[in-house]
Amino acid sequence: MLFSSSTHQESSSKIVFQSQLETSYLWRTSSSEERIDRLVKIRNWIKEHQQDIRHALKLDFGKPEPETDLSEILPVTAEINHSIKNLKKWMTPKSVPTPLPMLGTSGKIHVEPKGRSLIISPWNYPFNLSIGPLISALSAGCTAIIKPSEMTPNTSELISKMVSELFRTNEVAVILGEVETSKALLELPFDHIFFTGSPAVGKIVMKAASEHLTSVTLELGGKSPAVVSEDANTKDAAEKLVWGKYVNCGQTCIAPDYLLVHDSQSDSLLMEMKVAIQKMYDPEFKGIEQSPDMARIVNERHFNRLVNLIEDAVNKGAKISFGGKSNPHTQFIEPTILTHVTEEMLVTQEEIFGPIFPIFSYDKLEKAIAYINSKPKPLALYYFGKNDEQSEVIKQTSSGNVVINDCVLHYLHTELPFGGVNTSGIGKAHGYFGFLEFSNQRGVLKQRVGLNNVTLLRPPYGIKAKQIIASLIKWF
Ligand code: NAD
Numbered sequence: 001m002l003f004s005s006s007t008h009q010e011s012s013s014k015i016v017f018q019s020q021l022e023t024s025y026l027w028r029t030s031s032s033e034e035r036i037d038r039l040v041k042i043r044n045w046i047k048e049h050q051q052d053i054r055h056a057l058k059l060d061f062g063k064p065e066p067e068t069d070l071s072e073i074l075p076v077t078a079e080i081n082h083s084i085k086n087l088k089k090w091m092t093p094k095s096v097p098t099p100l101p102m103l104g105t106s107g108k109i110h111v112e113p114k115g116r117s118l119i120i121s122p123w124n125y126p127f128n129l130s131i132g133p134l135i136s137a138l139s140a141g142c143t144a145i146i147k148p149s150e151m152t153p154n155t156s157e158l159i160s161k162m163v164s165e166l167f168r169t170n171e172v173a174v175i176l177g178e179v180e181t182s183k184a185l186l187e188l189p190f191d192h193i194f195f196t197g198s199p200a201v202g203k204i205v206m207k208a209a210s211e212h213l214t215s216v217t218l219e220l221g222g223k224s225p226a227v228v229s230e231d232a233n234t235k236d237a238a239e240k241l242v243w244g245k246y247v248n249c250g251q252t253c254i255a256p257d258y259l260l261v262h263d264s265q266s267d268s269l270l271m272e273m274k275v276a277i278q279k280m281y282d283p284e285f286k287g288i289e290q291s292p293d294m295a296r297i298v299n300e301r302h303f304n305r306l307v308n309l310i311e312d313a314v315n316k317g318a319k320i321s322f323g324g325k326s327n328p329h330t331q332f333i334e335p336t337i338l339t340h341v342t343e344e345m346l347v348t349q350e351e352i353f354g355p356i357f358p359i360f361s362y363d364k365l366e367k368a369i370a371y372i373n374s375k376p377k378p379l380a381l382y383y384f385g386k387n388d389e390q391s392e393v394i395k396q397t398s399s400g401n402v403v404i405n406d407c408v409l410h411y412l413h414t415e416l417p418f419g420g421v422n423t424s425g426i427g428k429a430h431g432y433f434g435f436l437e438f439s440n441q442r443g444v445l446k447q448r449v450g451l452n453n454v455t456l457l458r459p460p461y462g463i464k465a466k467q468i469i470a471s472l473i474k475w476f
Contacts, residue, residue, distance in 0.1 A: 013145070013181070017116065017188045019170040020143040024115040024191070027141045032088040038138045041166045042131065043080045046073060049162070053127055056154035060126070061331075062296035067247060072127040075412060079132055082414040082431050083139040090139070090435050093444070101472055103453050106446045111439040113141030114215065115191030120182055120205065122197045123149035123298055124251045124353075129219075130159050133194045134172065136434030142192065143171055147185055150178045151298055183208075190214050192438055196253075197221075198351075199423050206426075217427035217437045219253070220420050221351050224378040226256035226407060227368055227393065228269055229385030236405070237384040238272030241357075242280060244382075244407035246335045249295040250355035251302075254380040256407050257352050258341075259359045260368045266361045270337070273357075274322050277335050288323075289332050297331040297354060306333055306354040313338050313345040313358070323355070365389055369396050379424035382407040400424050 046053070053073060057063035063072075093108040117137045121130040130148045137144045146163065148156035160174040167173075175181055186193070186208035195205045196219040209216045226244075228237050245255050261269050281291045288294060297303040307326050314320065318341050323334035333355050341348055341358040348358060362368040372381065373396075381399035383390060390404050400420035401410050410416055417428035427437050447454075457465050 013175055013184050014188065016145060016169050016173045016175065017185075017190075020116050020145070020173075023170045024113070024143045027143065028113055028115075030141050032091050035139055035141060036084050036087060038167075039080045039084055039135060042135070042138075042162075043077060045162050045166055046077060046131075049158075052158055053155075056158045057127070057152075059154040060123075060152040061249075061251075061298045063248065064293045064295060066293070067295065068127075071125060071248065075128050076131045076135065078412065078414055079135045079430065079434075083135055083435070086432065087139055087435075090432055099476065101453065101476060102445075104448055105452075108444045108446075110442045110444050111140070111436070112442055114438055114440055115142060117142040117144045117192045117194060117438055118185055118188070118190040119144055119146045120185070120193070120195045120197065121146065121148050123151035124248060124253065126152040126155040127159065129196045133196070133217075133429065133434065136429065137192075137194070137438045138172075139435045140438035142438045144173075145185065145190075146172070146174045147182050148174065148176065150176070187211075192217070194429075194437065195219065202425075217419070217429065218425050219418075219427075219429055220379070220423065220425040221253045221353070222376055222378050222420070222424040223257040223351055224254055224380040224382070224399070225372050225375075226259050226382035227372075227384065228259065228261040228265055229365070229383070229387065229389055230262040230264055231386050232262075232265060232269075232384040233386075234265055234268040235272045238269055239276045240384075240406050241382075242273055242276040242335070245357050246277070246281070246294070246355050247408070249297060249333070250335075251295070251298060251353055252408065254401075254408050254411060255353075256357075256380075256382055257378075258348065259357060260371065261359060261361050263361045263363050266359070270321060270339070270359070273337060277322060281335065288334055289327060289330070294332070294335075297333055300328075300331065302354065303328060303331045303333070306352075306356060309347045309350075309352065309354070309356055310336060310338070313341060313347045316342065316345050318342075318345060318347070318358070321359070365392065369393065372397050376423035377421045379420040380407070380410070 054065045054068045057068045091111060093110045096107045098105060119133045126149055130146050134144055148159050156176055160176055163172050163174045189212040192215050193205060193209050194217045195202060199220045202218040202220045206216055226241055241256055281288045281294055310324060318338045321337040321339045323336035326333040336356045338358045341360060347356060377398045379400045381397055381402050383393045383404050394402055398421055403410050414431040417433040418430040419425045419428040456468055
């Protein structure tokens with residue numbers, strides 16, 4: 001569905017939103033089978049249109065087909081399969097133990113769909129980050145309006161086509177448009193908003209949601225550090241870091257943003273990283289620009305922003321240890337490694353979100369930890385090393401997720417919560433955790449009729465009631 005003028009958009013958004021009210025009531029009582037049918041429809045559509053998805057991503061920012069399969073299609077189909085397998089269990093009310101003062105009652109946790117949801121998604125994994133949350137919304141029994149990114153028009157159009165072929169607009173709808181469209185949608189009293197994007201826009205979303213006290217999931221970004229310790233295997237770490245950084249041309253929310261390497265390992269790591277880049281992106285020495293496996297920067301604005309990050313760093317004393325070249329005609333930027341980086345440089349101040357890897361070295365782990373803790377809490381933290389520093393790093397820092405001896409990989413783990421903390425996000429996505437974000441966990445307490453424990457605690461408060469209350473305070 002595509003809306004044109006902004007006033008038309010506004011009223012159309014409202015109409016679609018209102019039309020989903022009745023469905024949201026109907027879906028409240030939907031069975032796991034009915035919800036699974038909706039997921040299966042999406043899975044089948046993806047299977048039949050895999051080539052269309054690859055093509056759209058190629059047009060939007062030259063995304064290599066294997067990367068589309070791996071990072072746009074696989075996470076979504078894995079999410080669908082995981083939900084299908086577990087949905088019945090997730091939906092079943094869970095009994096809880098009865099505390100002594102509640103003797104004679106029974107307690108259960110029911111999960112009910114929150115109702116009408118809004119999904120606002122970014123451009124960097126445009127298919128995955130629109131449809132992934134939709135799987136959670138549908139699993140939970142919610143209706144959804146999706147507002148995909150305007151920066152990847154081909155993929156957004158394709159998402160709109162998919163949704164209009166599979167659902168009526170009073171069930172799931174896609175509303176295409178720019179920031180104004182998003183703003184108009186944010187004025188509506190949704191029951192849940194699932195936003196993926198920058199921390200700056202996350203604040204706008206949260207502010208708008210507070211008008212209606214709508215709950216939010218904010219999947220945001222930031223600067224995720226990677227630490228390579230004294231006893232890390234530098235070849236292994238380099239290969240993993242190079243892939244994690246340069247997949248999607250660095251335009252990944254959980255890409256390692258910067259690297260902290262132990263002094264004793266920095267030369268070896270740097271050398272191994274160069275070897276790994278060459279091996280992955282230029283095995284025949286034709287130049288990395290010729291590689292079919294390197295995506296492009298999404299648009300001119302981001303291209304200029306990234307080139308400026310390199311120039312600013314170099315002007316302030318950074319050294320380009322690898323790469324540094326760019327081509328404005330193709331929006332290509334070479335995988336770039338910067339050393340001699342300082343705090344004054346823009347590259348250490350803002351989320352890089354591109355193929356630039358600044359490297360700092362450290363002599364003592366405490367200093368690396370102190371540096372990480374001096375910054376806002378990151379979305380992910382990566383530690384490479386065999387030793388017991390692992391648990392120190394986990395205990396002494398905070399981040400959305402931690403990966404030991406790898407990076408980025410946790411995104412594909414359907415059993416782990418995925419998300420940030422404070423500036424890197426609020427709430428969790430994926431599997432059961434995504435299902436819960438779109439659900440209200442409702443405590444249901446059943447009391448028996450007539451005489452029960454609590455009857456003894458009613459006024460007038462005689463000596464017996466006072467004794468019981470005193471013992472409750474003492475023992476519970
Ligand atoms: P963005 O915040 O600029 O845009 C995201 C969405 O918000 C888009 O659909 C856009 O139209 C809308 N939007 C933009 N400005 C708005 C405004 N003023 N009011 C209302 N809506 C507005 O983010 P982006 O550039 O598309 O994506 C990059 C950011 O997303 C990075 O910070 C990255 O780290 C983050 N990200 C996070 C995750 C995650 O899972 N945590 C995943 C991908 C990207």
